Amino acid sequence: MGTCRLCGKRSIIISDVIGFCANCIREHPQETLKPISLIRYRERSSFGLPHKPPKGGNVRCSFCVNQCELNEGELGFCGRFVCKNGKIKINAPSPGLTALTFYHDPLPTNCVASWICPASTSEGYPEFTCTEGPEVGFKNLAVFYQSCNFDCFYCQNWHFRDKTTHRFYKSEDVVDAVDEKTNCICFFGGDPTPNILNSLDIAEKACNLKKEFLRICWETNGSVNWKFLERALSFAMKTGGCIKFDLKFFSKSLNLALCGTDNSWTLDNFKKAALLARKRPHPPLVIASTLLVPGYVDSYELEGLASIIASVNKDIPWSFLAFYPTFILNDLPTTSWDHAKLAERIAKKYGIKNINIGNVHLLSNSYKISP
Ligand SMILES: [Zn+2]
Numbered sequence: 001m002g003t004c005r006l007c008g009k010r011s012i013i014i015s016d017v018i019g020f021c022a023n024c025i026r027e028h029p030q031e032t033l034k035p036i037s038l039i040r041y042r043e044r045s046s047f048g049l050p051h052k053p054p055k056g057g058n059v060r061c062s063f064c065v066n067q068c069e070l071n072e073g074e075l076g077f078c079g080r081f082v083c084k085n086g087k088i089k090i091n092a093p094s095p096g097l098t099a100l101t102f103y104h105d106p107l108p109t110n111c112v113a114s115w116i117c118p119a120s121t122s123e124g125y126p127e128f129t130c131t132e133g134p135e136v137g138f139k140n141l142a143v144f145y146q147s148c149n150f151d152c153f154y155c156q157n158w159h160f161r162d163k164t165t166h167r168f169y170k171s172e173d174v175v176d177a178v179d180e181k182t183n184c185i186c187f188f189g190g191d192p193t194p195n196i197l198n199s200l201d202i203a204e205k206a207c208n209l210k211k212e213f214l215r216i217c218w219e220t221n222g223s224v225n226w227k228f229l230e231r232a233l234s235f236a237m238k239t240g241g242c243i244k245f246d247l248k249f250f251s252k253s254l255n256l257a258l259c260g261t262d263n264s265w266t267l268d269n270f271k272k273a274a275l276l277a278r279k280r281p282h283p284p285l286v287i288a289s290t291l292l293v294p295g296y297v298d299s300y301e302l303e304g305l306a307s308i309i310a311s312v313n314k315d316i317p318w319s320f321l322a323f324y325p326t327f328i329l330n331d332l333p334t335t336s337w338d339h340a341k342l343a344e345r346i347a348k349k350y351g352i353k354n355i356n357i358g359n360v361h362l363l364s365n366s367y368k369i370s371p
Helices: 022-027 029-046 171-175 193-207 226-239 252-259 264-279 299-312 337-349
Strands: 081-084 087-090 098-106 139-145 182-189 215-220 243-246 286-292 318-322 355-357
Touching: 022 029, 022 252, 022 299, 029 252, 098 171, 098 193, 139 193, 171 193, 182 193, 193 215, 193 226, 215 226, 226 243, 226 264, 243 264, 264 286, 264 299, 286 299, 286 337, 299 337, 318 337, 337 355
Parallel strands: 139 182, 182 215, 215 243, 243 286, 286 318, 318 355
Antiparallel strands: 081 087, 098 139
16 A cells, blocks of 8 residues: 555555655646656666766757756766767777567467557468468567567566666677578667667578568657658558567656656657558557556556547557566556456547457556545
């Protein structure tokens, strides 16, 4: 049972780690964001990462929404870029290397899009898959980037922040892993956003292999500079792949509080991408997912996100994922069935047709949400 330090409300779905309820963060960002930033300061310092996007430096990085302004030797918020000799450079032992890991997953995988993509369904057959149904016997090449331009307190892959785990590879190393049984590549992490040029390079080299089926997909917070996202969309479009947008919050203040960044580029990019997706509805080019953080991704946030999706393209599939306590946000329960059903009702109310509740095994029975 947590207590909001501003309004005094007590509930099992208020986090004492955060210290404030969703309403107070939305309505009183001036009072709530500063104390929350101190939590982030402690967390980021332990990994040697800036606690907020640096501002006031001489050189601006334009890869993502953070638009870090760096002085000589200063690291960007994502830790992927550094200012060297007055230029934005990749922070790696030598040029051309990127901190990532890659591995094969047998298809069909548990990816966010699996309920609606050619790897597991008849979507996209026969143009983008050789099987009408699950691609049994084939593989996905998962490319996990060890950096991110968001800092979610509930990050499920938070270990990538530890630099001692970083491994560096060239694009060619990843492309060499594409074999005859590899039917798709998925870039995730961390996030592909700070690594977008590397992912586009891998995508291009992989397409040059001229495999009959090789779908290229990105799973992302969607906050990359649109000019790069447009190129990713074009690879996904022609290969039968997709862009999976993780729509975390509708309200900027909640995104700033729980994820450390502004969500305006995510929402703007999503709208543009969802419009483009009308050109290739099958298999879906753009897929939305939202992690149902108890108490924080509440009906207000879900209504806001639903209204955005519905305003551009009601055919965009939307998947709801269950939260489990992890990393900093370790004092909330798992998502309840009631919460998942609420999300589903809201999506339906806005006319969104393809809805999925993912990782249902994590959903908990209902709990009393207010005293
Ligand atoms: Zn409150």
